[in-house]
Amino acid sequence: MFPGANADVDDAAYVVVGAPLDVSTSFQPGARFGPDRVRRFARGFEDYDHHTDQSFVSLDVADAGDVHAWDAAEEYLDFLEAELRDVVRDDAVPLLVGGEHTVTAAGVAAVDPDVLVVLDAHLDLREELDGNPWSHATVTRHALETVDEAVVLGARAGSDAEWERANEADVTVVPPEDVSEWTPDFDGDAYLSVDIDAADPGFAPGTGTPEPFGLTPREMRRVVRDVAPRAAGFDVVEVNDGDDGQAPVLAAKLLRAFVFAHASSR
Structure with missing residues (x-):
């Protein structure tokens, strides 16, 4: 269970859902361990958030566990979308924890937002990679079928x-050099997706396709805080078991930053 996610799923305002899909990683596999590692490395956090004067345990967050993944990605995404739609129908905000970035397609389809805001080192606009139209490198293109x-x-x-x-x-x-100056400027609801490889690999080496010259954790946190009040869904993806905890602890902290900022705006 994600630490502090003590609410009952049926009564929750936010629901953590693990999606350990790990079938199309093209460089360093291990994203299937992401949900467990994100939960584990969140254990050391203080419950209280000074920035918003809130306690995480008081924000009605539940953890629905993992949606077990299998090799047929398109079928899995359909099933995952149905699970996330149940969360949305209960008027809760899904907090999806991957798994490879492909799972974002299910989150976007379930939430049906106007805009996808994604922190990512890669464009992920391919039509296919190595013959796979559901590769992690295609997720933004798939999302554009909805948003x-x-x-x-x-x-x-x-x-x-x-x-x-x-x-x-x-x-x-x-581009990375302009993110510190970016502010949300769009109409309607957003879905916020955080691919942990948006961070410079010096901060988060445990990811499938690390790319140098990336963002700092502080820059990523600012984006999460700024977008959260306008977001109807959130995910953090592409954490693997390839480091000593840098990537999962950052992912867990950004998930909490989203919840604190979203709850504070309600």
């Missing part, structure tokens, strides 16, 4: 075709 706009913060890698796709009107890319 009106995708805002990718911290992107610094992508194929030539992806950069060309990113030039279209429904995609905004903010």
Whole structure:
């Protein structure tokens, strides 16, 4: 259980759902261990948040456990979407913990927001990778089938075709050097996705496809706090077991930052 997520699922305002999908990782596997590691490395946090003057345990957060993953990604995503729709129908905010970034497609489909805001080192706009149309590198393209706009913060890698796709009107890319100046400027509800590889690998080496020259944890936290009041769903993904806890502790802290900022705005 995520520490402090003591509410009953049926009465919760926020529901943590683990999605340990790990079938398309193209470099360093291990994302299946992400949900467990994020929960484990959250154990050392204080319950109280001075920034918002709130206690995490008082915010009606529940942990619904993991949705067991299998190899057929498209079928799994359909099942995961149905589970997350149940959370949304109960008027709760889903807090999805991956797993590879592909799981965001299920979160977006369940929440049906206007905008996807994603912290990511990669554009993830491919139509396929190695013949797989449901690769983790395709998730933003899949999300654009649901949302009106995708805002990718911290992107610094992508194929030539992806950069060309990113030039279209429904995609905004903010490079790492400009993220500190970015503020939300969109209409409607958002879904916020945090790929932990948005962080410079010096801060979070435990991820599938680390990419240098990334964001600082403080920059990522500011984005999470700024977007949270306008978000109807959240996920943090791509944490694996390849470090001593740097990636999962950052992921867990950003999840909590989202809940504190969202609850404070309600």
